[in-house]
Amino acid sequence: MMSINQKFTSKFSHSYITDHNQESTEIWDAFNNGKPIRPPVRIGTTTQYFIFNDYLNPKELITFEDYSTDAKTMLEFSLKSAVWRAEHIAPYCDDPIGLPDQFVVRVDLQNFEEAAYFGAPLEFLPNQVPDTRPILTGDKKNALFDLGLPDPFQAGWYGKAMQIYEEMQKILSKKPTYLDRPIIIEPYGYWTGGILTLAIALRGHELMTDFYEDPDYVDHLLSYLTEGTIHRVRAYHQFFNLPYPGPGLFFTDDAIQMISVKMLKKFLLPLYQKYKSTISTDQRIKMHLCGDASRHFKILKEELGVYEFETGFPIDFGKIRKDLGPDVTIQGGPNIMMLRDGTPEDVSNETKRILNSGILEGGKFILREGNNLAPHTPFENLNAMYQTARQFQF
Numbered sequence: 001m002m003s004i005n006q007k008f009t010s011k012f013s014h015s016y017i018t019d020h021n022q023e024s025t026e027i028w029d030a031f032n033n034g035k036p037i038r039p040p041v042r043i044g045t046t047t048q049y050f051i052f053n054d055y056l057n058p059k060e061l062i063t064f065e066d067y068s069t070d071a072k073t074m075l076e077f078s079l080k081s082a083v084w085r086a087e088h089i090a091p092y093c094d095d096p097i098g099l100p101d102q103f104v105v106r107v108d109l110q111n112f113e114e115a116a117y118f119g120a121p122l123e124f125l126p127n128q129v130p131d132t133r134p135i136l137t138g139d140k141k142n143a144l145f146d147l148g149l150p151d152p153f154q155a156g157w158y159g160k161a162m163q164i165y166e167e168m169q170k171i172l173s174k175k176p177t178y179l180d181r182p183i184i185i186e187p188y189g190y191w192t193g194g195i196l197t198l199a200i201a202l203r204g205h206e207l208m209t210d211f212y213e214d215p216d217y218v219d220h221l222l223s224y225l226t227e228g229t230i231h232r233v234r235a236y237h238q239f240f241n242l243p244y245p246g247p248g249l250f251f252t253d254d255a256i257q258m259i260s261v262k263m264l265k266k267f268l269l270p271l272y273q274k275y276k277s278t279i280s281t282d283q284r285i286k287m288h289l290c291g292d293a294s295r296h297f298k299i300l301k302e303e304l305g306v307y308e309f310e311t312g313f314p315i316d317f318g319k320i321r322k323d324l325g326p327d328v329t330i331q332g333g334p335n336i337m338m339l340r341d342g343t344p345e346d347v348s349n350e351t352k353r354i355l356n357s358g359i360l361e362g363g364k365f366i367l368r369e370g371n372n373l374a375p376h377t378p379f380e381n382l383n384a385m386y387q388t389a390r391q392f393q394f
Contacts, residue, residue, distance in 0.1 A: 006079075006179070007179065008086065008087060008099050008179065009087060012091060017098060020091065020096075020097055021098070024040075024094040024096060034363075036363040036364075036394045037394065038393050039360065039365050039394070040366050041094050041366075041367045042093055042094065042331065042368040043089055043092065043368060043369055043373055043382065044368060044369060044372055045372075046372055048129050049372075049373050049374070049375050050077070051063070051067065054376070055084075056080065056081065062077055063124070064110075064124055064128075064129060064130050065124040067108070068108070068109075068110070068130060070164075071165075071171065074107070075105060075171060078106075079103055079105065079178045082103055082105075083179070086098060086099060089373075089382070092379060092382035092385070092386045099181060102181050103182070103184065104185075104186050105183060106185060106186045106187075107164050107168070108188075109161060110130055111129070111131075112130050112131055112157065113157055113189070114229070115132040115198060116132055116158075117150055117152075117155050117156040117157070117158060117228075117232065118135075118155075118156065118198075118202055119144070119156065120133060120156075120201060121133055121135070122156075132201060134201065134204035135202055136203040137204050137206060138206075141203060141210075141217065142217075144221075144224065145224060149227065149228045149231045150228060150232075152232040152236065153235065153239075161189065168185055187242060188236070189235075190233050191233065191251060192251050192275070194252050194255060195226055195229065195272075196222070196267075198229070199222055199255075200255050208258065219267060222271055226271045226274060230275060230278050245277075245278065245279055246279075246280065248280065249276060249279055250287070251275070251285075251288075252288040252290075253272075253289065254288075254289060254312075257289065257290065257291035257292055261295055261299060264299065265299065265303075269299070269304065272300075282305075284308075286306065286307070286309075286329075287300065287308075287310070288309075288310035289311065289312070290371055292313075294311070294315055294316065294320050294323075297309060297323060297324055298323045298324060306328075307327065307329065308328065308330075309328065309329070310331045311370060312335075312370050313332075313370040313371070315332055320359075321357070321358050321359045321362075326363075329365070330359060331365075331366040332365075332366075332371070333367045333368050333369055334347055334350040334354070334385060336370060336372060336373060339377050339382070339385070340374040340378075343381075344378075344380045344383070347381045348385070348387075351367070351384070351385050351388040351389060355367070355388075355392045367385065367389045
């Protein structure tokens with residue numbers, strides 16, 4: 001368990017912060033109103049970035065197991081990370097520098113929650129993010145089908161998640177603010193990280209040969225997981241009083257980078273369409289896809305209504321703009337390993353290459369790390385990306 005002794009500080013002058021925040025507000029307002037000035041810059045950080053951050057968490061004083069199993073630790077570390085980000089990351093993107101009007105925290109289940117929900121055991125390994133092990137390997141591949149659908153509030157890690165949620169509420173009932181800002185707990189459990197990604201987490205990479213050797217099994221497994229996911233997502237929408245179906249839909253499925261377009265159309269697209277029509281009232285939705293999944297983008301736009309993509313690497317930005325046209329929002333940029341290990345000159349040159357690729361056509365491009373900022377990335381490299389972007393106009 002940790003205790004907080006923190007205040008907001010910045011190495012930047014008051015006038016610099018004021019100018020930065022004014023510019024960032026103007027850039028985002030113009031972009032969101034369809035009259036962009038330059039590409040906005042966003043930097044994505046997850047808990048991994050903060051847990052393995054020597055400045056914020058020296059010698060990994062707080063481990064992922066500490067963070068994931070104790071409500072007070074999760075709450076306090078989340079707040080501490082938010083302030084650190086506002087001090088140290090915001091100056092290098094179009095975030096406001098300074099404390100937010102309110103802090104938003106959540107029960108943070110990383111990427112293990114869905115596999116654990118279906119019974120995969122969770123492991124905390126030293127110096128690693130928590131993860132699960134497959135349970136459907138070998139001749140156990142049919143083990144789930146006779147069990148029915150799991151309990152959304154008790155299966156896997158969700159029982160622990162509810163305990164953490166209730167303990168956070170109890171803590172905040174006694175002290176509802178941090179640095180004089182209110183603290184809000186946002187909902188959890190109401191989204192998916194992807195049906196194919198989940199299937200591989202449960203079956204392992206044997207699923208790749210199943211596509212050829214036992215396609216009926218793949219279809220059965222993916223359909224079962226889709227039903228179970230909808231069952232859970234519906235339950236959490238109801239628990240948190242969220243509209244169901246409701247506006248907005250954002251989901252991921254990073255594993256589709258490993259399959260062909262033909263496989264996507266046959267096995268995944270009908271399930272995506274079912275998930276979308278059940279969960280969302282919107283026609284246009286957003287997806288996050290790591291790796292080189294860009295061969296799927298056009299069909300996802302045309303047949304699923306994906307009009308915003310968060311990308312990873314490697315990505316041919318000029319090609320995807322030609323494939324998708326000017327009306328699709330793309331997020332992406334220099335890959336995270338270049339940002340971590342390259343020089344500022346390397347980063348600036350790569351940023352220029354991307355922004356000169358044709359991706360700016362239509363004014364719907366957000367520059368960001370590609371994707372999920374790595375711990376120990378030099379601030380000089382983030383600044384190189386940001387300052388280069390500021391030189392470009394749509």
